[in-house]
Amino acid sequence: MASYTLNKHIFRLSAGLVLLCTTAILFSVWSSTIEHAKRQLSDTLEVAQSVVVEIMGNREEQLFNSASVLTDDFGFKQAVASGDANTIESVLLNHGARVEADLMALLSLDGMVTQATLDDIEQQTTLVSSELIAETLQVGGATSVVLINQRLYQILLLTVDAPRPIAIAMIGFELDMAFLERLKAITLLETTMSVKQGDDLLFRRTTLNDLQTVTSTSSDIESLSWLSLVTLNNNHFVSQEFSLLSDEDYQVTIGLSDNIERLFNEFNDLQITITLIAATCLALSLLFGAAVAKRLSRPLLRLSMISQKIAAGDYEQAIDIRSRTTEIADLTGSFMSMQSNIKEREAQIKFQASHDILTGLLNRYAINDVINQQFDSGAEFQVIGVNILGFRGINDVFGHHNGDSCLQVIATRLQALGGQAARLNGGEFLWLPEQIQSQRRLHEIQRELHQPIEVEGVVIQLRVAIGEVLCPTDSADTTTLLKHLTITLDQARTESSLMVRYCADFEAQYTRRITIITALKEALVTGSELSLVYQPKLHMSSLSITHVEALLRWNSVSLGFVPPDEFIAVAEQSGLIKDVTHWVINRAISDVQAMKQQGVNVCVAINLAASDILNDDLLPMIIDKSMQAGLTNENLAFEITESDLVADHQLAIQQLSRYREAGYSLAIDDFGTGYSSMAYLKNLPVTDLKIDKSFVLKLANNESDQQIVQTIIGLAHSFGLQVIAEGVEDKASLALLNHWKCEYAQGYFISRPAPLNEIIVWIQKYKDLPWSD
Incomplete structure (x- = not known):
């Protein structure tokens, strides 16, 4: 597959865009403006829906405040508790008049009407579903929309508590034509409210007149085209419906409708203007394409060369690329950060590969290399093993964090002695002194290592065993040396002085102890x-x-x-x-x-x-x-x-x-x-x-x-x-x-x-x- 430079790619892209835009400018502009108009139409319906939902929410809050005042009234509670029908009726009428409610009613706990302000609502009838009553009793209140005698009401139910629920108060506002006209005045859209039971239409109110018809719903907006708009007149609307209530009894919906032609006519002049501007801009794009391509490709080429050097392990080169293009400047900064991070990470990996993370000492793999170098030099050298006695007990009694502190303190004390120090495992260390230490000096070092450690107010007594191996006298290679050091440390733990130099007899004793350990476990x-x-x-x-x-x-x-x-x-x-x-x-x-x-x-x-x-x-x-x-x-x-x-x-x-x-x-x-x-x-x-x-x-x-x-x-x-x-x-x-x-x-x-x-x-x-x- 043929490859091209970035310059050539950018120029070919510019030329192709010019050719494409020249042949299809008119259709693309008209299509985009029509799409924008359809989106605006859809957005208008969505915003109007949000406004209606907000209005309904405000009315619901008004219902709640009105009902709360009613249910909190002591006299009303007393009348409900005593069954004083006259007082209840008086309170419902007065309160309903004060808050301009269209419906006030008192229900029993099973949902039956006991009092109502509307004459056409009979007592001991059911106005709401049993599910709504159950929800009200469970949470203390509920809202809904109900159809009562061919009138639609937005209602709120609240329990009357004394202190337990003794009745349910219902307050409602009628959703009539006056309400729809108010919605129309606010949203500037025609409004329709419907109630259906299955496929049967039970209730419908709308601000649309008989000549105005809904051409499509909001889901059909995308199918509208310029040609279809030409054939429509001023009485065609597009509508969007949303549900206020949907349950087993019926579904309540609100439809919002907007005039199609009124909206799309506003884009005619805009489409012409956009077409002229697009033609001018496209003509100029070729002039800037070549300049931009050259400006972008030059620093990218330099960054590519730098990345190859970084991949080869060269982290010291300076990256001095200046560009006013934000992305290229950011990319340059990223390259500089990457170069620095890779350098630091490689150094960290090298350190972790050769050092014990907890103590900072060399690990057993790195100390092997140091010992091998000592053997290669041919000079006599001394290897000292240090083992913390009862280190497992320290962890068990004082906690692992204090055990780690002990390891760190011992490591610091060994480092202060000079030479090379390493942690082999657990509480076992290895020290390579710069010169051979006398037995007297080793006893002094042991006393220094025995000094108690105070951690978080806790004093930990330390005892260490020290094993000494002289090379190449006692061991001729690293593997043998580490084996002999382990045997010597094991023997040192049994001595009263906790210090011993390697002896060939130790191997038989070590083998005996290993055999005893194995047999004792089985026993x-x-x-x-x-x-x-x-x-x-x-x-x-x-x-x-x-x-x-x-x-x-x-x-x-x-x-x-x-x-x-x-x-x-x-x-x-x-x-x-x-x-x-x-x-x-x-x-x-x-x-x-x-x-x-x-x-x-x-x-x-x-x-x-x-x-x-x-x-x-x-x-x-x-x-x-x-x-x-x-x-x-x-x-x-x-x-x-x-x-x-x-x-x-x-x-x-x-x-x-x-x-x-x-x-x-x-x-x-x-x-x-x-x-x-x-x-x-x-x-x-x-x-x-x-x-x-x-x-x-x-x-x-x-x-x-x-x-x-x-x-x-x-x-x-x-x-x-x-x-x-x-x-x-x-x-x-x-x-x-x-x-x-x-x-x-x-x-x-x-x-x-x-x-x-x-x-x-x-x-x-x-x-x-x-x-x-």
Whole structure:
């Protein structure tokens, strides 16, 4: 298909228009003026219809105001309520005369006439439809047009309320010839009003005389032509009808008619004038066509060349195109804006492709390229991994928005150290220092990262694990490096210092932890490999067994016996501790039920982790499960490790208080192995203190342990706490504890942990054993 320049297109278009207009100017002008006349005729009818609708609306408003005055009149209401026919008739006559109403009537609630001002309206007759009566009673009023005794009325119905509707007042104006003449005077159009029932004409009034006839309706205006107009005389009209009312009884319409010839004769002179002007203008169009074409095409050609450069990635060129044509000026501005926006968007896309949106650090894909460059350089470099411990718990307790704030603060602290930093995923970061950092400096950085974060008045305590990998000593490529960094961070979370350098032995330990996680998930689903054993606690003053501690055991088919210290730590690191705790609580509650059925009434102590204390949903679950099992808060107690509480003192107090308010006893487990003091612990809402077994195992022979244990017992009693000593291995140690008024003793000398059935038999057998002997 042949293509042409814009100049040629514009010139050919101008020439074609000249030729077309020269041959068809007369017909087009006459056609356009006739069409304009027809549109004006149609518009005149539409405007007149709007005027009539407005007049009818004003009359309706007048009816409403008049009827409202009537229905609000207290005397009228009283007369209606009492059935005073004389007063009602007097009020209707007086009010109708005052507002010049043609019809006043009072209807019963079923629509029957009780009073009317017209003599030819009989009482107990129906003037309006039941649907209109129902609408009036539902909304308090209604309007309509009704035919009464061959007279057409515009009426309004309003309920007479005292305070509930007791009757219906009707007021109406007759739509007679006087009304039609007034409409004609306002609209300057002939007016006709008709009422039909189906195809039968029931009523008709019109201002048209017998000689005037309606040639067509408004829907036929488009079919009128100049030739048809010539054959018509002054008595031909075009009419437009619209409906005032249409229901099952009848249809009320108003027709507006305008003289055809009177309107079209006004366009004769206009048509001649337009024809002359059009001929002159068309003659000049060719002269301007060439000039306009050249003026338009030149800047468009330049813009086309610029767009090709932008498409090729050149965003720096200046766009200096000046034009007085608004569209071309706007197009030039759009090109400039497009060039700037594309440049900014491309920069943004590049940034988002290589950076973490939340923290602004490099993402794992971009840091891969940086690490690859380090390997290519051949120089030794250090990679530091940083992981926020318990980040999922921070999100759960403080909300995701505060968790995001923690990530942003850690990112800012890493950026302040220099070098390159990236966020790998979740709460895990990678830092490439500019030079290798010493172990002392890494510990200083760890302390800086441990600084609490205050967000919206909430203080969040942070703990981070740090893993160190030296390259190329520990890893020879990026993939291996990231794998080793993950393994090192996983190992660092298990160290007391939360910091470690990569060692080849970590891979076997990492594989072991992954295997434990996988097997533990399956064991929690099936429940067949997990079990609870119970170790009794001897109540020293009564020499009876009143408490036992529930201890979780796992005999895995694939791993064999897994020590609790090992898999509990892995569960806490992997986020499985919540499921483990739920399993233990459900099983312990079930076992307590079984003990009670066997006549053994003891309190079962359950160990809770730090994440369990932070879990707001755990306590309601415990209460709900206990109630379903018929247990009281004296059947369960909970033990919390001391080191878990030190991490966030204020939050620990807040969470533990909820357990105490629910009536549960709380014990601090392994006391003496952490960093807290009695001054710190006295503020905690706990009831018991459990001395770590490391101080009790050799209590009978070690004077240092005796001094420590005796001191702890004395201090605990001074704070109103009961003391539990675990690790009792001999009778002498038990005697010392009894002498020092220790409340409970637990250890192998009393009983080893045993399954449910065995512990029930043991308690029943030895409950009366003379332990003091």
